[in-house]
Amino acid sequence: MTVLPGADDASLRVRGIFLICLAGFCFSTLDACAKTLVVDFTAMQVVFVRYLGHLVLTVGSVGPRGLPRVWRTKRPVLIVVRGVVLFASTLCNFLALRYLQLSETVSILFSSPFLVAVIAGPLLGEWIGPRRWAAVMVGFAGVIVVTQPGTDGFQWAALFSVCAAITYAFYAIITRILTASESDSAQQFYAALVGTVAFLPVMPFVWIWPQDLLQVALMGAIGIIGFVGHGFLISAHRYAPAAILSPFVYVQIVWMTLYGFLVFGDVPTAANILGAGIVIASGLYLLFRERTVKEA
Numbered sequence: 001m002t003v004l005p006g007a008d009d010a011s012l013r014v015r016g017i018f019l020i021c022l023a024g025f026c027f028s029t030l031d032a033c034a035k036t037l038v039v040d041f042t043a044m045q046v047v048f049v050r051y052l053g054h055l056v057l058t059v060g061s062v063g064p065r066g067l068p069r070v071w072r073t074k075r076p077v078l079i080v081v082r083g084v085v086l087f088a089s090t091l092c093n094f095l096a097l098r099y100l101q102l103s104e105t106v107s108i109l110f111s112s113p114f115l116v117a118v119i120a121g122p123l124l125g126e127w128i129g130p131r132r133w134a135a136v137m138v139g140f141a142g143v144i145v146v147t148q149p150g151t152d153g154f155q156w157a158a159l160f161s162v163c164a165a166i167t168y169a170f171y172a173i174i175t176r177i178l179t180a181s182e183s184d185s186a187q188q189f190y191a192a193l194v195g196t197v198a199f200l201p202v203m204p205f206v207w208i209w210p211q212d213l214l215q216v217a218l219m220g221a222i223g224i225i226g227f228v229g230h231g232f233l234i235s236a237h238r239y240a241p242a243a244i245l246s247p248f249v250y251v252q253i254v255w256m257t258l259y260g261f262l263v264f265g266d267v268p269t270a271a272n273i274l275g276a277g278i279v280i281a282s283g284l285y286l287l288f289r290e291r292t293v294k295e296a
Contacts, residue, residue: 016240019232020248026229028255031105032263033218033225035097040215042206043094044199046222047087051195053223054230058192062185070189074181082174082187083194085167090195092164099157102260103268106253107146107276108161113283114139115169123173135286142278145271184234247287250280 030050037046062070073079096105114136120126128136147158178187210216236245253276260266268276 013240013244016236016238016245017248019236019239020245021251023229023232023236024249024252025255026225026232028102028106028252028259030222030225030229031093031097031102031256032259033222034094035102035264037215037218037222038094038098040211041208043091043098044202044206045208046094046219047091047195048199048203049219050090050222050226051087051192051199053220054227055189055192055196057223057227058185058189062189066185070183070185073186073190075178078174079178079182079187079190080194082171082178083191084198085171085174086191087195087198089164089167089171092160092167096157096160096164099155100161101266101268101272102256102264103253103266103272103276104146104158105161105164106256107272107279108143108158109165109168110250110253110276110279110283111139111143111162112165112169112172113286115166116172117286119169119173124176132286135282139279139282139286142275142280142282145275145278147275148271188230188234247284250283253280 034046034050058070059067093105093109096108117128117132117136121128143162147162148154175187210219257268260268
């Protein structure tokens, strides 16, 4: 982390927290735009536009001279796999957004830290103890409260959100592995490139031209907002450690709930509020235990 001249640790952490909250606002806005678009366009087209815009902005931000720096990679297979699981997570999330409330999708997606804790053992050798296993189980219970499987309240589209959480967990694990050898710009570049190239061959068959200025604006916005949001996310981690920033990721559920109510008229159910609360509380405890173990 680069320490700014004249800034103490407290001010740096406040700046990091502010940036992570801005990132959450951007991602919530992105999902609200995507939810509007997937009503009239296929999820594949919306994902393609999102990553194409991100790719154009990434290339434009580094310029022609900077391109050799971002496409050089020491682990090409793994960085491509990272891009694949990220666009798979985005696709599943956008498919879910067509049918579910924003607050529902984000509540389920917040289960990804529990999945990371589980799969980090076999993949990274970072095994969790009984207390963190208990937090994982309680967190998954919160997801069950939100999805309500086996009841009249269950919606099959929730399975898309579950898949989005699973693939995002693998994305997070792979990102941790690549951090040791790959630059942030290279990871950004390949994530956008893979997402663009993956759907390029099918675009002639599913592409629908926007019919009004609002649709054009929303399509342009999702690429820009995604790029800016990831920029805030990366910058936040330069100013504060992940253990400080992670709890503030959950602020995103406030933005998602507000967008759902103000834009789509969605009122969260009691089950959604209860389940989200359980997921957030379990996630915060998991973060607390991880921090405690590291400091011990």
